[in-house]
Amino acid sequence: MDAPLLKERERATFNVTELIHLLNGSEEETKRRKELESWLYNNPVFRQDDRYQISREEVYERGLQKTRELVNLCRRKNIKFDSLDFARLNISTLEELPFFLHVIMFIPTIRGQGTEEQKRKWLPLAEDLKILGTYAQTELGHGTFLRGLETKATYDVSSREFIVNSPTITSMKWWPGGLGKTCNYAVIAAQLYTKGKCYGIHMFIVQLRSLEDHKPLPGVTIGDIGNKYGFHTVDNGFLRLDNVRIPYENMLMRYAKACDYIPPVNPKINYGTMTSIRVDLVKDASVILAAASTIAIRYSAVRHQTEIRPGEEPPVLDYITQQFKLFPQIATAIAFHFAGDYMHRIYDKVQSEIFDGHLSAITELHGISAGLKAFTTDTSIAGVEICRRACGGHGYSNASGFQRFYENWLGSATYEGENTVMYLQAARYLFKCYDNPKEAPETMSYLRYPQNKMEWNVKSADDVSNYATLITAFEQRALSKISSTAKKLKNLTHYGMNRNDAWNAASVDILHSIKAHCHYFIVKNYMQSLNHLKMSSPLRQVMTAVALLYANYGIDEHAGDFLESGFMNGKQINLVRAKILQLLKEIRVNAVAIVDSFDFDDRFLRSALGAYDGNVYNRLFKWAKLSPLNKTEVHSSYKYLRRILQSKL
Numbered sequence: 001m002d003a004p005l006l007k008e009r010e011r012a013t014f015n016v017t018e019l020i021h022l023l024n025g026s027e028e029e030t031k032r033r034k035e036l037e038s039w040l041y042n043n044p045v046f047r048q049d050d051r052y053q054i055s056r057e058e059v060y061e062r063g064l065q066k067t068r069e070l071v072n073l074c075r076r077k078n079i080k081f082d083s084l085d086f087a088r089l090n091i092s093t094l095e096e097l098p099f100f101l102h103v104i105m106f107i108p109t110i111r112g113q114g115t116e117e118q119k120r121k122w123l124p125l126a127e128d129l130k131i132l133g134t135y136a137q138t139e140l141g142h143g144t145f146l147r148g149l150e151t152k153a154t155y156d157v158s159s160r161e162f163i164v165n166s167p168t169i170t171s172m173k174w175w176p177g178g179l180g181k182t183c184n185y186a187v188i189a190a191q192l193y194t195k196g197k198c199y200g201i202h203m204f205i206v207q208l209r210s211l212e213d214h215k216p217l218p219g220v221t222i223g224d225i226g227n228k229y230g231f232h233t234v235d236n237g238f239l240r241l242d243n244v245r246i247p248y249e250n251m252l253m254r255y256a257k258a259c260d261y262i263p264p265v266n267p268k269i270n271y272g273t274m275t276s277i278r279v280d281l282v283k284d285a286s287v288i289l290a291a292a293s294t295i296a297i298r299y300s301a302v303r304h305q306t307e308i309r310p311g312e313e314p315p316v317l318d319y320i321t322q323q324f325k326l327f328p329q330i331a332t333a334i335a336f337h338f339a340g341d342y343m344h345r346i347y348d349k350v351q352s353e354i355f356d357g358h359l360s361a362i363t364e365l366h367g368i369s370a371g372l373k374a375f376t377t378d379t380s381i382a383g384v385e386i387c388r389r390a391c392g393g394h395g396y397s398n399a400s401g402f403q404r405f406y407e408n409w410l411g412s413a414t415y416e417g418e419n420t421v422m423y424l425q426a427a428r429y430l431f432k433c434y435d436n437p438k439e440a441p442e443t444m445s446y447l448r449y450p451q452n453k454m455e456w457n458v459k460s461a462d463d464v465s466n467y468a469t470l471i472t473a474f475e476q477r478a479l480s481k482i483s484s485t486a487k488k489l490k491n492l493t494h495y496g497m498n499r500n501d502a503w504n505a506a507s508v509d510i511l512h513s514i515k516a517h518c519h520y521f522i523v524k525n526y527m528q529s530l531n532h533l534k535m536s537s538p539l540r541q542v543m544t545a546v547a548l549l550y551a552n553y554g555i556d557e558h559a560g561d562f563l564e565s566g567f568m569n570g571k572q573i574n575l576v577r578a579k580i581l582q583l584l585k586e587i588r589v590n591a592v593a594i595v596d597s598f599d600f601d602d603r604f605l606r607s608a609l610g611a612y613d614g615n616v617y618n619r620l621f622k623w624a625k626l627s628p629l630n631k632t633e634v635h636s637s638y639k640y641l642r643r644i645l646q647s648k649l
């Protein structure tokens, strides 16, 4: 163990194990998570750290090997794909494996949108991996605008079949995970045509490859879309269907019937699978940012550089600027942890209502999940980059472990709903509630009370240590944005602009409004969660400091909004800044212990900078020696070098 980390841990003022159990939910949850991880990490297939020295094909092949090991583990331990244990294993691999779409979207779509009969037929095949499916919705020409998708499923009454067809190049399915080489089935989103009329997007189960030899079936053109920023283990694919016929029974009909068309009570129920992933992404944002913070904080405690006082080379974590970069990332990771818990609670509640046939809450769930998915993924993507940059040159090395998180996580701003679009969808719901405050759900209850111009009664740095005054500050900031934008929308329509054009004209203000609302929700939920949790007073003191940092840092980051709202003045902003510096100092002594409480296994982090023992330099050197270029003292390409060296200029 590197001495500096040992000293850091000895100085901690709280019990790390207590925080580990609190973040896991309980001691039993911690034990179960660690047991699952041990099964995974004791398997050499999951321990490869030559990730960046092999080709894309080898990476994909490794992905299938990991899939095989994961599936065998689940079978041995009787872990079901829809279980919490599988979700834990999913997070612990932190690799997007080629079959993940089968588990997170193909099976849930059948479960959520299939009739009882269809579920009886397809779920056992899918859960036993007799078939492997993906979720093929996005097309070359459309990913966001689902009503614009071009794939057609035309009902042929005479044969009681659907003819599924990609009429144009832009209608080719493009991006679905596992589509290129892995899956032999897909749920296909297609426009349903019956008796010459189009009834919009419905889901159809289509076989793509033979179950005997995995060859594409007649009428199916399929393949991998090529290299991407990340997701290298996943064969995101393309698919063109040339009038492929499927049985009538292959349209998922829990909510709609094709023959003599019966529409779903709410057509957006077909979008339900996407909502479930958006809900998961909020907690994933917390995990990714917590992992990146762990690497950056441990490294910053070990890395000594330059001098504060002559003759003393301190750990870079002693620089206030380093604390100002990193401690808010820890706070954000914990804030998103509680937001993720909230999202799962709401989601489970709405799912049980849906299964009882009540669909009314799906609009609210969409409004909240779309906003938080965008807010937490945007913020955590930026946060990972702040952590990476805070590690200097070694942060730029693949040995740091950052790239593995970053390259996949970058996609979260786009997949499952491009973030701007998701913000605007959430805003649509927010402004509807603003116009009809009585219908506003609990998360928007502050819209029910007209904005009364309040003055923030904050006179000293201590006053910005009060949860209630901080929550009010974020509430007033959001209200100020929302009400001024609502006024703008009203004026635009008053002077003759139609609602859609007015919405587009005001969309930048609308974006600011929904972001302010999300920020308010995160702060409020964070503080209320801490108030409801039992913990020792030493731990509460630490958690309070971190929560206060999250809120005060947010005010400082968006000071203009708080001033513009008229709720705060310049002097109070300076009090907030003084509070931040005080909190950085208070948190410094526990920084390493707090990230230890995220409890990441070294084999998860795969980081020479963030390993628990802090033995950075030996790990970096050991990793560098793995480089293929170092297989020989003189590289075979020396023949070119020799010519360069001998050539006359």
Ligand SMILES: CCCCCCCC(=O)SCCNC(=O)CCNC(=O)[C@H](O)C(C)(C)COP(=O)(O)OP(=O)(O)OC[C@H]1O[C@@H](n2cnc3c(N)ncnc32)[C@H](O)[C@@H]1OP(=O)(O)O
Binding pocket: 096, 135, 137, 138, 143, 144, 145, 146, 147, 177, 268, 269, 271, 272, 274, 275, 277, 362, 363, 366, 367, 414, 415, 416, 417, 418, 421, 425, 428, 429
């Ligand atoms: C770990 C992860 C690995 C990576 C996996 C990645 C997998 C994928 O990316 S799968 C593909 C994801 N694709 C998307 O998310 C597509 C995003 N686009 C959409 O969802 C839709 O086109 C959307 C919502 C933007 C617009 O839908 P559209 O049908 O045009 O609706 P629109 O006309 O705007 O009306 C919106 C209404 O529908 C409602 N609505 C929209 N979506 C939903 C939903 N999911 N649930 C409930 N209601 C919804 C809105 O609340 C609104 O209701 P109201 O009319 O009462 O205000």
Ligand SMILES: Cc1cc2nc3c(=O)[nH]c(=O)nc-3n(C[C@H](O)[C@H](O)[C@H](O)COP(=O)(O)OP(=O)(O)OC[C@H]3O[C@@H](n4cnc5c(N)ncnc54)[C@H](O)[C@@H]3O)c2cc1C
Binding pocket: 101, 135, 136, 137, 138, 141, 142, 143, 144, 145, 174, 175, 176, 177, 231, 236, 411, 414, 415, 416, 417, 418, 419, 420, 421, 424
């Ligand atoms: C890693 C990865 C995995 C994926 N996996 C799958 C999968 O398994 N299955 C699947 O079906 N799809 C998948 N996708 C596709 C993904 O869901 C789409 O890329 C996503 O929905 C965005 O749609 P788009 O690509 O058409 O972007 P576009 O919507 O074309 O976005 C382009 C720009 O236009 C802007 N824009 C678009 N509409 C509006 C609007 N109404 N208002 C304001 N601005 C707008 C956007 O903000 C963005 O800046 C995956 C994508 C990635 C990156």
